Amino acid sequence: MADMQLEDGESATFSSLGLNDWLIKQCQAVGIRRPTPVQYHTIPAILQGRDCMGCAKTGSGKTAAFALPILQTLCEDPYGIYCLVLTPTRELAIQIAEQFRVLGKPIGLKDAIIIGGMDTIKQAMELSAKPHVVIATPGRLADHLNSSNTFSLKKIKYLVLDEADRLLEPTFSEDLETIFDALPEKRQTLLFSATLTDTLEKLQEVCMNKPFFWQSKAEIATVEQLDQRYVLTPAQVKDAHLVHILQTILNEHPDHSILIFTNTCKNCQLLSVMLRELDFPCAALHSMIRQRERMAALVKFKSSVAKILIATDVASRGLDIPSVQVVINHNVPSSPKDYIHRVGRTARAGRGGMALTLMTQYDVKLIHAIEAHINTKLTEYEVKEKEVLEILNEVSVARRGADVTLEEQEFGERRLINKRKQLIRDGKDPDRELHRKKRRRKKKLSS
Incomplete structure (x- = not known):
């Protein structure tokens, strides 16, 4: 060394x-x-x-x-x-x-x-x-x-x-x-x-x-051109704050591309259904959709057909999408390292960019850990609470509709069935393979 x-x-x-x-x-x-x-x-x-x-x-x-x-x-x-x-x-x-x-x-x-x-x-x-x-x-x-x-x-x-x-x-x-x-x-x-x-x-x-x-000798783990903000929001109205922020950014900058990170495949799919219901041009990228759909989502986003990409951390590592002006963390990453990789999707190669993190009352310690790790303080992004309240009911209805849609699609159950079929086609015992993956997850959590 x-x-x-x-x-x-x-x-x-x-x-x-x-x-x-x-x-x-x-x-x-x-x-x-x-x-x-x-x-x-x-x-x-x-x-x-x-x-x-x-x-x-x-x-x-x-x-x-x-x-x-x-x-x-x-x-x-x-x-x-x-x-x-x-x-x-x-x-x-x-x-x-x-x-x-x-x-x-x-x-x-x-x-x-x-x-x-x-x-x-x-x-x-x-x-x-x-x-x-x-x-x-x-x-x-x-x-x-x-x-x-x-x-x-x-x-x-x-x-x-x-x-x-x-x-x-x-x-x-x-x-x-x-x-x-x-x-x-x-x-x-x-x-x-x-x-x-x-x-x-x-x-x-x-x-x-x-x-x-x-x-790299830099003391700050994120690039200087990155404007890092947080939005303090009660957990119950987080989605209304997200929609208000999207409306504000796209009204002021119609050409901007926005990448939204969330923590699970289900939340990713649910947000994409909800935002489409609210007429936002968006695509979803997570591991529970087919590979060709994942590639199609990236192509739509890179070509600006979809101005918003909602993704899990499969999109946080290494992907170079030059046009991303804003990254939004729908959830606060549990690891500062994951935060660095997520916000690194914007402000690339000397360009500017903004990272916004939606912080609830349960996330204060996580934000402090991130700030300590990246050696910089996040500043507050001003939200007009009155305008958030005006759209709260509309967003709640869209969210409930998205929940119903996912239930009707048996989201998760179809994925499990397809995974078992693929394992059988590959000549593997599906019960043994799924058990092995559970053991891996337990090992990861305990380490």
């Missing part, structure tokens, strides 16, 4: 980092002119063949920090499967694959995305074709390793854990064990996240050699 360095290099160029001309030209073609601090410090170490741990704020260019040196060494000795990238969410895997494709286009890069919700047979065929880079979520890749012998990970040169602290939580431990058993001992391991400090010892165990470690 002796390699802590200062955040300089603002005037550096990619050529000074040792990157090839074709990569520099490709960076310029996609609008990447100069290296960010995390790229400036980690790319040379990766090119030297060292294991690496990089910790920097969201929107700081971490994906390119590992993609560029991997592509450079790949073009010198091309073979498949050369690199494995693991991520905690499907959407992040797709986003990383897109960046690899764009940067690796001049060398005809072949990639495979191995995530849940997609055709397993097609994925197995892609893996057997030996793509250069595999981008995967742990659960689906572990399933392929357990059920197929048509591909091998024994020759990979790079293992990348993006959002590494999240991947090393107990939720993924069993799947990661399966994956690590399939990897060669001699490999280069790269770990990146916006929040690494609380799991440094565990992360070091994953690295085979003494890793190069670089962390």
